[in-house]
Amino acid sequence: MSTYSNKYAHDFWAEFDNLRRETGLQVSKYGQGVGKMNAGFGRTWGKRLANWPHLLLTSHLLMVHALAFGGWQVPAVRLLWLAALGLFLIWQPFVAGEQRINGRQASVLLGAALLSTVLLGPWLLLVWCGVLAATIGGRAVGTEQRSERAGYLLAFGYLIGLAVLGVVPEISPAAQIDSALRHSLAVFMPMALPALLLFPARAPRRKSGEAFDLFYGMLVFLVMSVLVLGALAYMPIGGAGYVESLFKTSMSVAGALLLVAWAWNPRAGFSGIGSAISHYLLSLGMPLEQWLVHLSEESEKNADPARFLTAAMQRLAATPWVLGISWQMSDGYGEVGESSPHRHVCVAGELTLTVHFRHVPSPALRWHVEWLLRLAVEFYLVKRQSQQLQQLGYAQAIYETGARVTHDVKNLLQSLQVLCYAATQPGDPAEVAGLLRRQLPQIADRLKSTLDKLQSPQADDSETIEAELWWRRLQDRYAHAGIAWQGTPQAGPAVPRALFDSVAENLLQNSLAKRQREPGLPIAVIFDGASLAVSDNGSAIPQALAKTLLSEPVPSNDGLGIGLYHAARQADSLDYRLALAENRAGLVRFVLSPLRPLPAT
Incomplete structure (x- = not known):
């Protein structure tokens, strides 16, 4: 303790020496001050003292103690109240104590200090002890360091003792205690104040939210008021002395606080009063x-x-x-x-x-x-x-349906052009008539299905057809196109007609257009009743184009650039997969395959 106290005193005199050098105050080695202070001494002195909050608080409590034990009746001792107010203004955690004040503020403060000095009495001291206790309690709540909090609790306990043992007996003649005990308290209580200096404290952060907790400060003031008034009220009711009334009242208040603390923050699963108040x-x-x-x-x-x-x-x-x-x-x-x-x-x-x-x-x-x-x-x-999003989805469905219908109409037009070309070629008229008789109803049926999509953008494309029948109709449509047909599907399995028509038309039209750029290009179609493959022996598709060919619309010189994109999306919706299986010079092959077994017709 002595080592810590010496260090505390050494730090204080070091601060004082710095203050002396900054303000120009000269101190002789014998402790006699000579010289003068500059104009900023007062502000610098207040700033230095603000960094020693416990020293200010100790000095203030010592002066209040002198006033509480009868000193308020002595005019010379009453003047200590002005010094106590000055120390409190520097210590208080609300406004910076070293801050300059203007003339109007100084006049108001001086008037309030002089008026309180004139009206100083036990009641004013009691109220002041309650206000000071509330300020210390609200300050202690925002303190994180245990040592600093312990110092504030010591000061708070000292204030409680000062109020109930020093001030209250000055108010009521009935609240008297033994004169020897009161004299001992007046003499020996201040000896506990230097212990406050043993607990380091930082200067309050007046501009932050942790400087003072108003709620806890008000709660402390009310508890102290209940303690004092309860002790005074219990004396005539219980017929007890002041010390006994004070003891019983303090025990009752302590028990009530423990009960409230348990209900506020319990440990047994109950949500607590704090939760209810916060909720409200x-x-x-x-x-x-x-x-x-x-x-x-x-x-x-x-x-x-x-x-x-x-x-x-x-x-x-x-x-x-x-x-x-x-x-x-x-x-x-x-x-x-x-x-x-x-x-x-x-x-x-x-x-x-x-x-x-x-x-x-x-x-x-x-x-x-x-x-x-x-x-x-x-x-x-x-x-x-x-x-x-719903409106955009509907508009997108209309757009995609329109694009698909446009592409289907283009494919139908190309099929009609193939039939017209076959009809103009020399040959057996009966064979040409049979071709037209077989193909025109199919084209009319496909055109009807295409127009139905315009009326219902979300129309179902899952109508199936026997795989063998679909294969014969596809060969009839492209009988004169010079295509190698491979595969003999058996009767029984069924395939989605719209999907296979769309994929076959797009792949074959693209291959035929590629043949015009590369004359003599062989084209082969392989169908086994479940999977459809279209291949040619021409040049490979550029890699940049191959990556996006089935996932988004692409630029095209021969069509709209959306045929294979819509065909791939249509395949995904019907549990099929359209993929570019081979892409190299001499072999380009697309494959449409099911993801699950096909149903039988």
């Missing part, structure tokens, strides 16, 4: 959980964003502190209840919500209403985006 302060009449339930219910009932918002605002308007609500959207306006001059506006993009209150709202209520409105806005925006 955050809810303000409408808990967030209940509001979320209301929003979820209205969201399920109303798919339209405007109707949902109207229903949600009607729920909010039913609360007692709301007089009316109005909202403005890009495509409409709504209002529930009445308007008032007290309002809160929430703006989110194109949506503006205005809540009209019955009375002037507090900042906490505005914050709470802002949260409620933000939650409603998020639900509204999600519904609005869902509606827009």
Whole structure:
């Protein structure tokens, strides 16, 4: 302890020496000060003292002690009150003690200090002890270091003893204690104050939120008031002396505080009073959980964003502190209840919500209403985006269907051109007539299916056809195209007609167009009743084009560039896979294969 005290004193005199050098104060080696201070001495001195909070607090408590034990009746000792107020102004954790004040502020402070000095008495000292205890208690809550907190608790306990043993007996003649005991307390209690210097304390961070806890400070003031007034009230009721009344009252208050502490932060699974109070302060009449339930219910009932918002605002308007609500959207306006001059506006993009209150709202209520409105806005925006995505999805379906229909019409036109070319070639008229008789109904049927897709963009393409029948019809359509047909599918398995027609038409038309660029190109089609393969012996497809050929539309000189893309997507929807199996010079092969066994007809 002695080593720590010597270090504490050494640090103090080191600080004083720095102060002397900064302000120009000269101190002789015999301790006699000579010289002068510059104009900034007062401010620098206050700043230095603010870095020693426990020294200021100890000095202030010592002066209050001298006043509490009868010193307030002596005019010379009463003047200590002015010095005590000055030390408190430097120590207090609210405003920087070294801060400059203007003339008006100085006049107000000086007037209040002089008036309190004139009116100084036991009641004023008792109230001051309560205020100081509340300030110390609120400061101790924001302290993280145990040693610093212990110092504040020591000062708090000293204030309690000073109030109940020194000030209260000066107020009431009935609250008397033994004169010898009171004299001993007056003499020996100050000896505990130097122990406060043994606990290091940092200067309070007056600009931060941890400088003072107002809630705990008020709680400390109320507890101290209950202790003092309860002791005074128990004496006539219980017929006991002041010391006995003080002891019983303190035990009762301690028991009540222990019970409240257990209920506030319990260990046995009960949520506690603290949780209930926090829940109430955050809810303000409408808990967030209940509001979320209301929003979820209205969201399920109303798919339209405007109707949902109207229903949600009607729920909010039913609360007692709301007089009316109005909202403005890009495509409409709504209002529930009445308007008032007290309002809160929430703006989110194109949506503006205005809540009209019955009375002037507090900042906490505005914050709470802002949260409620933000939650409603998020639900509204999600519904609005869902509606827009649904519209975009429908527009995309129409676009993709139109693109597919356009490509199918192009394939039908090419099939008609092949038939017209076959009809103009010399040969047996009966054979040509038979070809037209077989192919024209198929082309008319395919054209009808294509037109049906325009009326129903989501039409089902899963209509099946016998694999052997489809294979014969494909060979008839391209009988004069010089294509090598390989495969003899057996009767029984069925394939999706629209898918195989689309894939075969696209692959064969692309191969025939490639033959025009590379004359004499052999083309082969292989079909085994389940998988279809189209190959040629020409040049390879460029790698950049091959990577995106089946996954997105591509530039094309011979067509629209979307045929194989739509064919691949159509295959995916029907559990098939269209892939570029080989891509090298001399062999380019596409394969359409099922992902599961085919059904029988």
